[in-house]
Amino acid sequence: MNKVVKNADDAIQGIRDGMTIMLGGFGLCGIPENSISSIVKAGIKDLTCISNNAGVDDFGIGLMLQSKLVRKMISSYVGENAEFERQLLSGELEVELLPQGTLAERCRAAGAGIPAFYTPAGFGTEIAEGKETREFGEKQFIMEKAFESDFAIVKAWKGDTDGNLIYKATARNFNPMMAMAGKITIAEVEELVEPGELDPNFIHTPSIFVNRIFQGTDYEKRIEQRTIRQN
Amino acid sequence: MNKVVKNADDAIQGIRDGMTIMLGGFGLCGIPENSISSIVKAGIKDLTCISNNAGVDDFGIGLMLQSKLVRKMISSYVGENAEFERQLLSGELEVELLPQGTLAERCRAAGAGIPAFYTPAGFGTEIAEGKETREFGEKQFIMEKAFESDFAIVKAWKGDTDGNLIYKATARNFNPMMAMAGKITIAEVEELVEPGELDPNFIHTPSIFVNRIFQGTDYEKRIEQRTIRQN
Amino acid sequence: MLTKEQIAQRIAQELQDGYYVNLGIGIPTLVANYVPAGINVTLQSENGLLGMGPFPTESEIDADLINAGKQTVTTLSGSVFFDSATSFAMIRSGRVDLTVLGAMEVNDKGDIANWKIPGKMVKGMGGAMDLVASAQNIIVAMQHTNRSGASKLLSKLTLPVTGLGCVKKIVTNLCVIDVTPRGFELKELAPGISIDDVHNATEGNLLAEGEIPEIQF
Amino acid sequence: MLTKEQIAQRIAQELQDGYYVNLGIGIPTLVANYVPAGINVTLQSENGLLGMGPFPTESEIDADLINAGKQTVTTLSGSVFFDSATSFAMIRSGRVDLTVLGAMEVNDKGDIANWKIPGKMVKGMGGAMDLVASAQNIIVAMQHTNRSGASKLLSKLTLPVTGLGCVKKIVTNLCVIDVTPRGFELKELAPGISIDDVHNATEGNLLAEGEIPEIQF
Numbered sequence: 001m002n003k004v005v006k007n008a009d010d011a012i013q014g015i016r017d018g019m020t021i022m023l024g025g026f027g028l029c030g031i032p033e034n035s036i037s038s039i040v041k042a043g044i045k046d047l048t049c050i051s052n053n054a055g056v057d058d059f060g061i062g063l064m065l066q067s068k069l070v071r072k073m074i075s076s077y078v079g080e081n082a083e084f085e086r087q088l089l090s091g092e093l094e095v096e097l098l099p100q101g102t103l104a105e106r107c108r109a110a111g112a113g114i115p116a117f118y119t120p121a122g123f124g125t126e127i128a129e130g131k132e133t134r135e136f137g138e139k140q141f142i143m144e145k146a147f148e149s150d151f152a153i154v155k156a157w158k159g160d161t162d163g164n165l166i167y168k169a170t171a172r173n174f175n176p177m178m179a180m181a182g183k184i185t186i187a188e189v190e191e192l193v194e195p196g197e198l199d200p201n202f203i204h205t206p207s208i209f210v211n212r213i214f215q216g217t218d219y220e221k222r223i224e225q226r227t228i229r230q231n
Numbered sequence: 232m233n234k235v236v237k238n239a240d241d242a243i244q245g246i247r248d249g250m251t252i253m254l255g256g257f258g259l260c261g262i263p264e265n266s267i268s269s270i271v272k273a274g275i276k277d278l279t280c281i282s283n284n285a286g287v288d289d290f291g292i293g294l295m296l297q298s299k300l301v302r303k304m305i306s307s308y309v310g311e312n313a314e315f316e317r318q319l320l321s322g323e324l325e326v327e328l329l330p331q332g333t334l335a336e337r338c339r340a341a342g343a344g345i346p347a348f349y350t351p352a353g354f355g356t357e358i359a360e361g362k363e364t365r366e367f368g369e370k371q372f373i374m375e376k377a378f379e380s381d382f383a384i385v386k387a388w389k390g391d392t393d394g395n396l397i398y399k400a401t402a403r404n405f406n407p408m409m410a411m412a413g414k415i416t417i418a419e420v421e422e423l424v425e426p427g428e429l430d431p432n433f434i435h436t437p438s439i440f441v442n443r444i445f446q447g448t449d450y451e452k453r454i455e456q457r458t459i460r461q462n
Numbered sequence: 463m464l465t466k467e468q469i470a471q472r473i474a475q476e477l478q479d480g481y482y483v484n485l486g487i488g489i490p491t492l493v494a495n496y497v498p499a500g501i502n503v504t505l506q507s508e509n510g511l512l513g514m515g516p517f518p519t520e521s522e523i524d525a526d527l528i529n530a531g532k533q534t535v536t537t538l539s540g541s542v543f544f545d546s547a548t549s550f551a552m553i554r555s556g557r558v559d560l561t562v563l564g565a566m567e568v569n570d571k572g573d574i575a576n577w578k579i580p581g582k583m584v585k586g587m588g589g590a591m592d593l594v595a596s597a598q599n600i601i602v603a604m605q606h607t608n609r610s611g612a613s614k615l616l617s618k619l620t621l622p623v624t625g626l627g628c629v630k631k632i633v634t635n636l637c638v639i640d641v642t643p644r645g646f647e648l649k650e651l652a653p654g655i656s657i658d659d660v661h662n663a664t665e666g667n668l669l670a671e672g673e674i675p676e677i678q679f
Numbered sequence: 680m681l682t683k684e685q686i687a688q689r690i691a692q693e694l695q696d697g698y699y700v701n702l703g704i705g706i707p708t709l710v711a712n713y714v715p716a717g718i719n720v721t722l723q724s725e726n727g728l729l730g731m732g733p734f735p736t737e738s739e740i741d742a743d744l745i746n747a748g749k750q751t752v753t754t755l756s757g758s759v760f761f762d763s764a765t766s767f768a769m770i771r772s773g774r775v776d777l778t779v780l781g782a783m784e785v786n787d788k789g790d791i792a793n794w795k796i797p798g799k800m801v802k803g804m805g806g807a808m809d810l811v812a813s814a815q816n817i818i819v820a821m822q823h824t825n826r827s828g829a830s831k832l833l834s835k836l837t838l839p840v841t842g843l844g845c846v847k848k849i850v851t852n853l854c855v856i857d858v859t860p861r862g863f864e865l866k867e868l869a870p871g872i873s874i875d876d877v878h879n880a881t882e883g884n885l886l887a888e889g890e891i892p893e894i895q896f
Contacts, residue, residue, distance in 0.1 A: 001480020001502065026726045026763070027749040029742065052763070079802035088800070097801065100725065101767025101809030105345070108764040112547075113554025113596055114336070115367035117348040120771065120812035124790075124843040127808065136346035136376070145367070157743075162504075162513075162540035169432060169760055170727045171743040176762040180551060195540030201400060202433040204762070206512050206542040207504070208482050208557045221742035225750040229734040232697025232719060257509045257546070258532040260525065283546070310585035319583075328584065331508065332550025332592035339547040343764075344771025344813055351554065351595035355573075355626040358591065388526075393721075393730075393757040400543055401510045402526040407545040411768060426757030435545075437729050437759040438721070439699050439774045452525035456533040460517040 003163050003207075004192070005214045008038035011186045015044050015151050018071075022107065022147070022178040023051040023061060024154040027224050030171030031060050032155040034188045034216035040067050048072040050147055052103060052174055056080050059222050068092065074147075076100035080224065099127065102144050104177055109146035111180020111209065116145045152182025155216075156205070159189035160196070163210030164203045172204065179205045188216040234394050234438075235423070236445045239269035242417045246275050246382050249302075253338065253378070253409040254282040254292060255385040258455050261402030262291050263386040265419050265447035271298050279303040281378055283334060283405055287311050290453050299323065305378075307331035311455065330358065333375055335408055340377035342411020342440065347376045383413025386447075387436070390420035391427070394441030395434045403435065410436045419447040464635045464652045464677070469603050471496040472633050472650075472677055473562055476601060477503050481559040482552075484508065484593060487531045489603040490562035504540075506558055508549050508589040513541030530589065550589070554596040561597040563590065565604050565629075567619050570645035570666035572629040574602065575621035587624060594625030606634035606663045613665035615639070615646055636660050638677060645669055650677045681852045681869045681894070686820050688713040689850050689867075689894055690779055693818060694720050698776040699769075701725065701810060704748045706820040707779035721757075723775055725766050725806040730758030747806065767806070771813040778814040780807065782821050782846075784836050787862035787883035789846040791819065792838035804841060811842030823851035823880045830882035832856070832863055853877050855894060862886055867894045 005011045012035055015021060025031030039047075040063050047070050054073050055062035064070050065083050072094040078084055087093035098106070099121040109117055118141035122128050132143040154175040157168035165187055167175055179185050187205075192215035236242045243266055246252060256262030270278075271294050278301050285304050286293035295301050296314050303325040309315055318324035329337070330352040340348055349372035353359050363374040385406040388399035396418055398406055410416050418436075423446035464472065470492035477483065477493075481503045485491050497503055505514040507529040514529055515536035522536055529535045552558060567575040574594055577587040594600060607613055615632065632639045637660050638650035645667035648660055657670045681689065687709035694700065694710075698720045702708050714720055722731040724746040731746055732753035739753055746752045769775060784792040791811055794804040811817060824830055832849065849856040854877050855867035862884035865877055874887045 027745065029726075029745050029749070075803060077803035077805040085800050097803045099804055099808035099812075100763065100806040101771060104763035104767055105343070108551075109348075111555050112336070112551035113556065114348050114350060115370075115372055117340075117345050119345060119809075121809040122804075123812060125808065125840050127804075139346075141346055160540060164540065164542050166432075167762075169741065169744040169754075170724075170746075172760055172762050173727050174763045177764050180555065199433075200513070200537055200541040201397075201543050202430075203542045203544075206544055206548070206552070207540065208506070208512055208552050223740070223742050223745075223751060225745070225748060226740070227734040227750040227752075228737055228740065230736070234697075258528065260509075260528050260532070306586060308586035308588040316583050328586045330587055330591035330595075331546065331589040332554060335546035335550055339768075342772050343768035344773065350592075352592040353587075354595060356591065356623050358587075391757060395757065395759050400524065400527040400537075401507075401529075403543055403545050404510050405546045408547050411772065431730075431754055431758040432760050434759045434761075437761055437765070437769070438757065439723070439729055439769050454523070454525050454528075454534060456528070456531060457523070458517040458533040458535075459520055459523065461519070 003211060003213050004161050005212050007214055008034035008188060008216065011035060011212050011214050012038050012042065015039065017044055018046040019150040020048040020050065020148065022149045022152040022182060023049055024175035024178045025051065026173035027053050028055065028060050028222050030155050030167065030173050030175055032153045032188050033219055035153045035186060036060065036063055039069065040064055043067065045069045046071045048074065050074045050149060052076050052100060054078045054081050054084050056224065057083050072096065074098065076103050104174060106144055106147045107174065107177035107181045111177060114146060116143055118143055147181060149181060150183055152178040152185045154179045154185065154187050156187055156189045158191045158193060158198060159187055159213050160193050160198050162195045163187065163207035163213050164198050165189065165205035165210065166198060167204050176205050179209045184211045185209055187213045189213065190216065190219060234442060234444050235392050236443050238445055239265035239419060239447065242266060242443050242445050243269050243273065246270065248275055249277040250381040251279040251281065251379065253380045253383040253413060254280055255406035255409045256282065257404035258284050259286065259291050259453050261386050261398065261404050261406055263384045263419050264450055266384045266417060267291065267294055270300065271295055274298065276300045277302045279305065281305045281380060283307050283331060285309045285312050285315050288314050303327065305329065307334050335405060337375055337378045338405065338408035338412045342408060345377060347374055349374055378412060380412060381414055383409040383416045385410045385416065385418050387418055387420045389422045389424060389429060390418055390444050391424050391429050393426045394418065394438035394444050395429050396436035396441065397429060398435050407436050410440045415442045416440055418444045420444065421447065421450060463655065467492055469633050469635060471679060472638065473601055473603055474498060476560065477501050482506055482557060484558050484561045486563040488564045490564060493562055506552065508553065510544050510546060510549050511541065513538045550592050553592050556596060556598055558597055559599060561593050561600045562603055563600060565602045567614050567616055567621050568602055568629050568632055569616045569619050570641065572627045572641040573619055574624050574629050575619045577624050578622045590624055594628045599630055600628050601631045601633060602629050603633055606636040613663055615664045615666045617666040636663055648674055650675055652677055680872065684709055686850050686852060688896055689855065690818055690820055691715060693777065694718050699723055699774060700777045701775050703780040705781045707781060710779055723769065725770065727761050727763060727766050728758065730755045767809050770809050773813060773815055775814055776816060778810050778817045779820055780810065780817060782819045784831050784833055784838050785819055785846050785849055786833045786836050789844045789858040790836055791841050791846050792836045794841045795839045807841055811845045816847055817845050818848045818850060819846050820850055823853040830880055832881045832883045834883040853880060865891055867892055869894055
């Protein structure tokens with residue numbers, strides 16, 4: 001069984017119009033750049049995207065929005081994107097906003113075979129509307145369910161051909177939980193190595209969660225807020 | 232704020248008769264040997280211990296059982312211990328058995344601020360008795376709650392003085408979740424280093440979960456099943 | 463009649479390339495010795511190891527590296543360690559392709575009992591309840607009858623249940639049986655065993671339709 | 680009247696040695712510049728960093744190392760990276776000792792609104808709802824009134840709520856207020872500000888008992 005595919009075009013085979021996909025990343029940090037390009041190129045549409053953010057106008061999921069491929073975004077924060085706002089106001093795009101921790105935990109639950117859990121986040125707010133609430137130990141909680149998705153697409157720093165992954169710094173973010181959660185998980189990595197080259201004690205995503213892996217190319221790694229100090 | 236304490240005797244200060252404590256380890260692998268010795272020496276009794284196993288007669292939690300310090304064990308597997316069996320049959324000791332994954336997840340839930348979750352493990356069995364059950368997507372689940380504990384005691388390979396921990400090989404097991412779960416978390420480590428010496432990208436337990444840390448001594452690391460092959 | 467090793471060998475024929483497999487203690491452990499040529503499987507040990515290797519040599523022994531049976535083991539290229547919560551995340555989310563377990567009893571609905579005998583010291587279920595509640599593909603490896611000769615393939619369990627409707631296939635010293643909505647379906651016979659032998663040793667509802675081939679190795 | 684920097688400076692006086700602190704965007708971010716001497720705090724950034732350092736120099740910039748405001752940052756000795764689930768595990772389990780947030784409105788029960796203005800484009804709550812639902816110790820840093828001069832300290836929120844009964848202390852350009860079961864309790868006044876000034880700028884129930892000292896820096 002070979003999990004290695006040649007490139008993003010091969011990796012996204014089977015993603016079809018109308019599917020639900022998870023995309024790792026926080027802002028533009030740790031996003032699966034190659035796979036997004038291939039989805040745009042393939043024109044796969046009516047997608048529901050679970051991703052903490054929606055990119056910027058000309059990068060990240062913003063590229064999918066430009067091509068009108070996204071029917072619904074499930075995110076915690078969707079600023080910095082004019083085309084997003086236009087599609088939302090015109091009714092072309094649907095948005096479901098969730099607390100960031102709830103978004104992360106619903107991914108993790110999916111990857112852990114936990115169908116539902118309770119969280120305090122959003123109790124008493126409109127996020128709780130239509131959801132069950134319940135008291136434990138005199139505190140109020142909302143019941144949240146595991147996400148269901150067809151594909152999860154994550155970006156890692158290094159991976160081996162068995163599918164073990166490590167991430168770099170804060171580019172880790174949602175990627176490990178989404179890797180666990182996909183019915184089929186696609187991983188793109190900056191560097192693909194042979195099994196045994198990654199220390200088994202320091203792997204972030206065990207191979208069992210990854211179905212397809214490839215070494216990406218031409219990572220742009222755009223920076224949203226380039227803040228510097230004078231030395 | 233200095234989290235570093237001199238030794239296990241200092242680390243276990245505040246653990247009192249009747250408390251609930253979590254102890255990391257799987258079998259005799261990755262158990263907090265030093266802290267167990269100090270608890271035995273201090274004679275802290277009527278303890279409820281949450282730990283996957285109960286040690287062997289003369290090592291691990293078995294030492295606490297010998298001294299009759301344990302009122303109740305919450306575990307998934309308690310074989311290999313004659314004194315345990317004697318106390319159980321005589322009614323001196325109470326045991327609550329839980330599926331291993333449920334045990335792990337109830338620790339993790341406690342450390343994640345999740346008061347309850349649903350798992351399929353044990354549905355239809357006596358483990359489900361007295362627990363709520365519920366159907367999600369045509370499958371049946373049990374509601375399990377986060378553990379409540381006063382102290383968690385874990386054993387790590389290396390730690391820094393800020394409280395960051397890394398574990399070695401399968402000595403990791405329950406330790407990371409228990410480190411998250413304790414109201415107060417005590418970590419004993421084989422090697423205590425300065426902050427910055429552990430790679431920030433490869434830390435298993437972030438410092439925020441650890442309240443007290445010390446470098447242990449004289450680790451015996453007893454092996455339960457010494458299985459070898461001829462080379 | 464099959465030996466324990468032959469039961470393991472027959473189960474190994476069910477392995478497919480790329481499978482992640484969890485093997486229980488006892489006969490299931492032996493399955494690892496019979497992985498067919500050209501097939502690559504990865505063993506999951508629920509205490510926190512994926513890619514379990516053979517027992518260590520004397521010089522390789524590491525007290526920090528054990529399997530779920532608390533035996534010293536080794537790693538392989540591509541092995542990975544993780545915590546117990548992640549381990550059972552893999553199991554509950556159905557990422558383990560095949561689970562092989564021993565059993566005290568199985569009934570013709572696929573319910574399994576393998577953790578407790580009332581009146582005897584109960585050691586606990588370990589990871590068995592998580593495994594049987596989650597795995598899509600569970601094969602039971604066991605003797606067809608217990609030490610007193612009573613059938614372990616029943617219409618109704620007499621022992622406390624470990625999990626409901628989860629067993630898909632049973633390989634015993636006598637035969638290979640699929641558990642289907644119709645009950646125990648006899649699929650293959652051990653050398654020298656007749657359909658009648660299996661009928662006599664099976665208390666639950668047994669279907670033996672058409673030609674039943676002999677187990678091939 | 681306090682400047683934004685002074686609001687941050689006053690909040691920094693609440694820091695205690697060993698605190699783990701989450702600072703929101705805007706004035707809260709400035710708190711990091713005023714950590715008192717002898718006090719060691721660790722900044723948590725909910726995108727996956729504990730021990731956030733200052734902005735990088737030009738040569739230190741790393742696109743893979745940002746904070747929750749998507750700004751490039753650095754690490755310190757003892758820093759640690761983790762995934763988003765672990766980050767919010769810390770937050771929900773109450774391990775973050777102090778959370779400083781901006782707000783659009785706070786009421787005298789400690790409810791906070793800071794994520795949505797009906798009719799305007801909604802960007803989302805990010806981690807704010809998790810933080811306010813979980814933290815034991817939340818301080819709001821904000822201007823006392825909005826741009827049109829209306830009070831942001833209300834008896835009843837007019838905007839969609841972010842979290843209930845969570846705000847413990849408010850530091851504005853005018854004063855320091857504790858939110859207690861009795862309502863807004865005036866604790867300290869900015870230089871040049873009178874109790875009447877605060878009363879006039881506060882729509883919610885304000886208690887000013889005894890001598891109210893001036894904020895000291």
